[in-house]
Each structure stands twice: as structure tokens, then as C-alpha cells.
Amino acid sequence: MSDILTAGNLSFAPLYKRVKMRIMQRLTVGEWKPGEAIPSESRLTEEFQVSIGTIRKAIDELSAEKILVREQGRGTFVATHTEDRFLYYFFRIVDRNGVKIFPQSHMLSFRRMRADANQAERLQITRGARVIRISNLLKLGGKPVEIDEIILPAERFPGLTEEMLLTRSSTIYHLYQAQFGINVIRAAEKLHAVTADDETARILHLQKGSPVLGIARVAYTYNNLPVELRNSYVNTDDHDYFNDLGKST
Amino acid sequence: MSDILTAGNLSFAPLYKRVKMRIMQRLTVGEWKPGEAIPSESRLTEEFQVSIGTIRKAIDELSAEKILVREQGRGTFVATHTEDRFLYYFFRIVDRNGVKIFPQSHMLSFRRMRADANQAERLQITRGARVIRISNLLKLGGKPVEIDEIILPAERFPGLTEEMLLTRSSTIYHLYQAQFGINVIRAAEKLHAVTADDETARILHLQKGSPVLGIARVAYTYNNLPVELRNSYVNTDDHDYFNDLGKST
DNA sequence: TAGTGGTCTAGACCACGTG
DNA sequence: ACGTGGTCTAGACCACTAC
Structure with missing residues (x-):
């Protein structure tokens, strides 16, 4: 991503990059909300006083980054986390046949607390700031497979x-979007293998001391602003974390 | 528009898609080899009898897929696995600070054998066909971190x-390129946590029964043809598998 | 200076979704 | 019938690399 361009010195960046950042700005301030259509390309040419090719190149990048979604004949829309193609974008667990199943989430706990030094640093907030800690159990095909601890x-x-989380009908990232205007567009994950602690093993129906896949995620919204920490533990006896290195188009 | 030889049902695909496939075809047959420059865009317009914008859109996709690499003022080149940005493209292990270190490879074994049913299926070859099994130990900063079993x-x-592998100076994927004309452009990985077997634990300097990160990879060349299987086991005590969900542009 | 890729423009026509 | 995004064209100029 363009860390330099966000700083403000995009005066010398190519025109389409500047157009792109102006569109991002509108999205950031909520002028165009998830699910809504942005103005048509021809309308944007008038507004920005650039040719349609330049507008298209800006939107090309934003749709490659899954921030906007084009639909021929209809318009260009702000991506939402309710659409099928995004449900799995941040959920990489598949079954042994490589098939993706959407998980059922069950809340285990909900607590308010204070950020420790590590959390504060990763969330770019001050130490001791208020945070919310949510723990969820994810089931796939009725079987407990993953525990998430969300900060x-x-x-x-x-x-x-707690009520909002218990009654939500879609993904938690869609709840962030719809209720708080926070649009998760990127996540960085670090994976490692660890021994399950006793409680994790019990909840995931594993023997004590079994290995589990640990995932430490930081989720970001626009401008690489971190908005969520997540530590997950996955029972990989019957499931895998799937990752495709390379493109397909 | 005298386009033939566009194999399959691409006869009705957009022009730039057909141009893209024709370029891929040339790469596949080795007409343009890794490291070499392909003809300039203006030359390709003459050759394919299309406008430069169409050529550019085809090359845009190929460079997004890391199959070609543009260099302003110099030309467009077939990607090689020696360039820095590709060294890490298929190697996702980072240290605790998130820093990528390039691994040192040490061969543990080299054997010729026959494909079992599972290997045959994943490599799309016949069961019992000849395969080569290579086992490598990867060290990061002098410490043993990963064992690879390559089929x-x-x-x-x-x-x-065995000699060629022992004396290679770059990555094994570069050896595939340079010696056999096989260009790995994509890999699908499945990750899971397992208990290290005794030998793995010994080699990775782990206690018996320690959890390790298992990675099952299938690597592909053009046209999604599988060319390598790889089972890896990683000691994640001091390292992580890093994955960025989102784009970079 | 010559050649390359990178940007920007302007206009035409096509494919698709909606009323 | 209309408006949307998708494709294709043609030409201009800029930025960079090489010689």
C-alpha cells in the first residue's frame, strides 16, 4: 500500500493516484457507505475534471484491492462483508477436501478491560486504554474447530x-461496517503451531497436549489503521488453513 | 484479424485476453525464456495488429501475476526466481519481529522412487511413475527451522x-527454471499443526512430541500444471508463517 | 539521442441491467 | 430506450535507461 501517498505529499503523484486517494478519502469519511453505489465513471470525470481513462485506472486499483466492486450495467459499489466473495476473504479454513464451509459462531465471553503494552502497541492506542475482549467458538458442520479471542x-x-454480537445475522466484520462505519480491508496474520492449553483442548474436543494452529491477526481499515486484534486456535485434525500463492484471474 | 491457434474456447474472449494467452503460449514453449526481455510494446502492436492499449492491458495482467516484470526505460522481462522480490514470494517464514531472512538449504537425502496413489493424483501423473524425493533442512540465521520433503x-x-542440487547457488525454483525450463508461478498451500515425529524433532532441535507447523504445497507452472509436491515441517518457536490478506499494489 | 515503459486524453462501440 | 461499466483505438507527452 502507499504509505507515502497517505502522508499528504501526493502533489507529484500520477493523476490517477491522486484521484484514487480522493476517492479513498470519501470512503474514509463515510460519504459513500458500504453497499452504496459511487457516482458513475462519466459523472466522476466531470467532478474530478479528468478523462475517463484516468478515473478507470483509479477504480481499477481500488477494485483490485477489493475496496470497490464493479458490476457491469449497474454501477460501482462500496464493498460489503455480506457478499459471498468476501465472506471467505478473511476466513481461510477449509475441510480435508479443500471445501470452504461457513462457520457458525458462538460467543463464549464478552469483557471490558484495559490494553496491555503489547495490545496497545499493535492497535496504536495508549497503554491502559479501554478495550473489549470477545471470545467466540466457531463450529464447522456442527463440530467445534476454532476459538477466537478478539480485542x-x-x-x-x-x-x-454483548447483545449486538449475540443477535447479529452476518459476519462480525459486517457488524463493524454497519454499526460503526469501520470497513476492514486488510489483515496481517502470523501462524504457528502450539500445544493447546487445557481449556482450549476441552472446548475443541481435543486430548490434552494436542497441537493446534495458532493465528495472530491484526485487521486494518483505510490508511492501514489497525482496528482489531485476533488470536485464533484451530483444531486442524479435519481442517486446514488454505493459502494460494499466486494469481488466477 | 488473423488469430488462430488460440487454443480452446477463447475465440470469443476479449481481444486483450487472447493477446495474453498468446503471450503465455510463447512463454510456455520457451520462446521467451526467464530473464530475457520480450519484444517492446510497440513491436508487439505490429506483431499482433492491435493497439498499444490492448497490449498494455494484457501485459498488465501478466505482471500482476508476477509472470512478467516491467522496467521503465529498459523493457519487459520474463520473471526469474533469482530476483529479490521473488525469493520470498514462495517463502513465507519470518522471525519473531516479522523480518524475512533468506534460508540456507542443506540436503538430507535424495532418492528415486515410484509415485504412490496420492502423489500421482496430485501431480497428475500415473501411479507408479518415476518420481524424485528430496529432503532438505532449512536454516535461518544458522538455526534449523524447517524440513522440506520434495516430490x-x-x-x-x-x-x-544430487550434484546439481548440492552445487546450486540460488533457489531450487530457479534451478527448475534454468535447468529444466520449468517456471513455477503459483503454489497452493494447506497448513496444519501436528506433533513432530522423533526424527523431525531431533533435526529441528525440538523436544519429542513438540508441535510443528505442517505445510502441504502443490506448485504449478503455466496452465495450472502441477510440477512439485512439498511437505514442510516448521519449528515455530521463534518464527511464524506470515500471510497478508489484502493487496499491496 | 534513441528506445523503452508510464501517464493522460478523447472518442467510438459493445455488453449488460433496469425500467 | 437509457445508463452503466467493458473494450478498443489513436495519438500525445513524460520519465527513465542505455549508449
């Missing part, structure tokens, strides 16, 4: 209650 | 010897 900066999720 | 279809690697 959210409370300041960015004002009024988030 | 290659012997037919595609004629004359591959």
Missing part, C-alpha cells in the same frame, strides 16, 4: 454490547 | 542429479 479498541466501537 | 515427477526433470 477491539473501545473508543472505535462506542455502544458495542 | 518431483522425474519425467519433467530429466537428468536431475
Whole structure:
């Protein structure tokens, strides 16, 4: 991503990059909300006073980054986490046949607490700031497969209650979008193998001391702003974490 | 528009897609080899009798897929596995600080054998066909971190010897390129946590029964043709498998 | 200076979704 | 019938690399 361009010195960047950042800016401030259509390309040419090819190149990049979604004949829309193709974008667990199944989430706990030094640093907030800790059990085909421990900066999720999480109908990232205007567009994950602690083993129906796949994720919204930490533990006896290195198009 | 030889049902695909496939075809047959420059865009417009914008769109996709590499003022080149940015493209292990270190490879074994049913299926070869099994130990900063078991279809690697692997100076994927004309452009990986067997634990300096990160990879060349199987086991005590969900542009 | 890829423009026509 | 994004063209100029 363009760390330099976000700083403000994009005066000398190519025109289409500047157009792209102006569109990103509108998305950031919520002028165009997830699920809504942005103005048509020809309308944007008038607004930005550039040719349609330049507009298209800006939107090309934004749709490659899955921030916008084009639909021929209909328009260009702000991506939402309810669409099928995004449901799995941040969920990489597949069964032994490589088939993706959507998980059922069951909340285990919901607590308010203070950020420790590590959490504060990764979330770019001050140590001791209020955070919310949510623990979920994910089931695939009825079987417990993954435990998530989610840490959210409370300041960015004002009024988030246990109730909202219990009654949500879609993914949690869609809840962030719809309720708090926070659009997760990127996540960095670090994976490692660890021995399950006793409680994790019990919940995942594993023998004590079994190995589990640990995933430490930081999720980001626009401008590489971190908005969620997540530590996951996966029972990989019947499932895998799938990763495709390379393209397909 | 005298386009023939566009294999399959691409006869009605957009022009730039057909141009793209024709370029891929040239790469596949080795007409343009890794490291070499392909003809300039203006030359390709003459050759394919299309406008430069169409050529550019075809090359855009191929460079997004890391099959070609553009260099302003110099030309467009067939990607090689010696360039820095590709050294890590298929190697995702980082240290605790998230820093990528390039691994030192040490061969543990080299054997010729026959494909079992599972290997045959994943390599799309017949059961019992000749394969080569290579085992390597990868060290990071002098410490043993990963064991690789590589299975290659012997037919595609004629004359591959233990010597060639011992004396190679770059990555093994570069050896595939340079010696056998096989260009790995994609890999699908499945990750899981397992208990290290005794030998693996010994080699990785782990206690018996320690958890390790298992990676099952299938590597592909053009046209999604599988050319390598690889089972890896990683000591993740001081390292992680890093994955960025989102784009980079 | 010559040749390469990178950007930007302007206009035409096609394919698709909606009313 | 209309408006949308998708493709294709033609030409201009810029930025960079090489000689």
C-alpha cells in the first residue's frame, strides 16, 4: 500500500493516484457507505475534471484491492462483508477436501478491560486504554474447530454490547461496517503451531497436549489503521488453513 | 484479424485476453525464456495488429501475476526466481519481529522412487511413475527451522542429479527454471499443526512430541500444471508463517 | 539521442441491467 | 430506450535507461 501517498505529499503523484486517494478519502469519511453505489465513471470525470481513462485506472486499483466492486450495467459499489466473495476473504479454513464451509459462531465471553503494552502497541492506542475482549467458538458442520479471542479498541466501537454480537445475522466484520462505519480491508496474520492449553483442548474436543494452529491477526481499515486484534486456535485434525500463492484471474 | 491457434474456447474472449494467452503460449514453449526481455510494446502492436492499449492491458495482467516484470526505460522481462522480490514470494517464514531472512538449504537425502496413489493424483501423473524425493533442512540465521520433503515427477526433470542440487547457488525454483525450463508461478498451500515425529524433532532441535507447523504445497507452472509436491515441517518457536490478506499494489 | 515503459486524453462501440 | 461499466483505438507527452 502507499504509505507515502497517505502522508499528504501526493502533489507529484500520477493523476490517477491522486484521484484514487480522493476517492479513498470519501470512503474514509463515510460519504459513500458500504453497499452504496459511487457516482458513475462519466459523472466522476466531470467532478474530478479528468478523462475517463484516468478515473478507470483509479477504480481499477481500488477494485483490485477489493475496496470497490464493479458490476457491469449497474454501477460501482462500496464493498460489503455480506457478499459471498468476501465472506471467505478473511476466513481461510477449509475441510480435508479443500471445501470452504461457513462457520457458525458462538460467543463464549464478552469483557471490558484495559490494553496491555503489547495490545496497545499493535492497535496504536495508549497503554491502559479501554478495550473489549470477545471470545467466540466457531463450529464447522456442527463440530467445534476454532476459538477466537478478539480485542477491539473501545473508543472505535462506542455502544458495542454483548447483545449486538449475540443477535447479529452476518459476519462480525459486517457488524463493524454497519454499526460503526469501520470497513476492514486488510489483515496481517502470523501462524504457528502450539500445544493447546487445557481449556482450549476441552472446548475443541481435543486430548490434552494436542497441537493446534495458532493465528495472530491484526485487521486494518483505510490508511492501514489497525482496528482489531485476533488470536485464533484451530483444531486442524479435519481442517486446514488454505493459502494460494499466486494469481488466477 | 488473423488469430488462430488460440487454443480452446477463447475465440470469443476479449481481444486483450487472447493477446495474453498468446503471450503465455510463447512463454510456455520457451520462446521467451526467464530473464530475457520480450519484444517492446510497440513491436508487439505490429506483431499482433492491435493497439498499444490492448497490449498494455494484457501485459498488465501478466505482471500482476508476477509472470512478467516491467522496467521503465529498459523493457519487459520474463520473471526469474533469482530476483529479490521473488525469493520470498514462495517463502513465507519470518522471525519473531516479522523480518524475512533468506534460508540456507542443506540436503538430507535424495532418492528415486515410484509415485504412490496420492502423489500421482496430485501431480497428475500415473501411479507408479518415476518420481524424485528430496529432503532438505532449512536454516535461518544458522538455526534449523524447517524440513522440506520434495516430490518431483522425474519425467519433467530429466537428468536431475544430487550434484546439481548440492552445487546450486540460488533457489531450487530457479534451478527448475534454468535447468529444466520449468517456471513455477503459483503454489497452493494447506497448513496444519501436528506433533513432530522423533526424527523431525531431533533435526529441528525440538523436544519429542513438540508441535510443528505442517505445510502441504502443490506448485504449478503455466496452465495450472502441477510440477512439485512439498511437505514442510516448521519449528515455530521463534518464527511464524506470515500471510497478508489484502493487496499491496 | 534513441528506445523503452508510464501517464493522460478523447472518442467510438459493445455488453449488460433496469425500467 | 437509457445508463452503466467493458473494450478498443489513436495519438500525445513524460520519465527513465542505455549508449
